[in-house]
Amino acid sequence: LHRDEIRRAELVANPGCYPTGTILAVAPLAKHEVVERVIFDSKSGITGAGAEPTTFTHYPNLHEAIVPYKVTNHRHYWEIVQELGRFQPDIKISFTPQVFPGSRGILTNAHVFLRGKLEIDEVKKIYEEFYKDCFFVRLQDEIRLSWVRGSNFCDIAMFKGEDRLVISSAIDNLVKGASGQAIQNMNVMFGFDEKLGLDFVPLFP
Incomplete structure (x- = not known):
């Protein structure tokens, strides 16, 4: 979303793991300013909590x-608001994170309530x-x-319900949500092929 700015930057802050999956899920709709409200339901593997052992993990x-x-x-939450607000300043956002008992990955379901009507096509x-x-x-x-484990891919699927769209996204929080996009940003900053060091298939099955 910031490719041109990254090319000119000397210092880049990587997005958080949750913002990566949520923002990519809804940015295209926000750019068209058709979102009345979006409710993000995001579930992360335990590694999203960091390496320090806690009673929670x-x-x-x-x-x-x-x-x-x-x-x-x-x-x-505020990072999500900041970036989607660049496209649509009046967008209303709710975000609820959860942890599931897996090692890695973030699955986000974005429940998008539209201002008007859009067909799925x-x-x-x-x-x-x-x-x-x-x-x-x-x-x-x-x-x-x-399907995205161990990769830098973000998979997105779109579904239309009676009263809303549901946009689902899946990322590996340790790659696309962290180290992978750090490498991707470095590649853009230094004029390398954006896929350098990252163009490999996910670890499935």
Whole structure:
């Protein structure tokens, strides 16, 4: 989203892992200023909490559990607001993070309530146009976290309901959500091929 600025930059701050999945899911619609409200429901693997052991990440506390945390005050909320607000300043955003008992990955479901009516074919065209030059964003009919594990890809799928769109995104929080996009940004900054060191298939199965 900031490729031109990154080319001229001397210092780049990488996005957070949650903002990466959420912003990429909704940016094309926000650019067209058609979003009334978006509710992000994001689930992260345990590595999203960092390497320091805590009672929260202790295996017995997370095994067979999905745990909401910092439900209304997660620090990444404001980064999401900042970036989507660049496209649509009056966008209304809610964000709820949760941890699931897996090692890695972030699955986000964005419930998008529109200002007007868009058919699913129109939505797909908006996303295809927005991401036409983005090798690491793949538009899919459905998504799985396992399809992006160990890769720099962000998979996005679009669904139309009676009262809303649901835009789903999947990333590996340790690659696209962290080290992978750091390398991608470095490549852009120094004029290298953006895919250098990152063009490999996910670790599936």
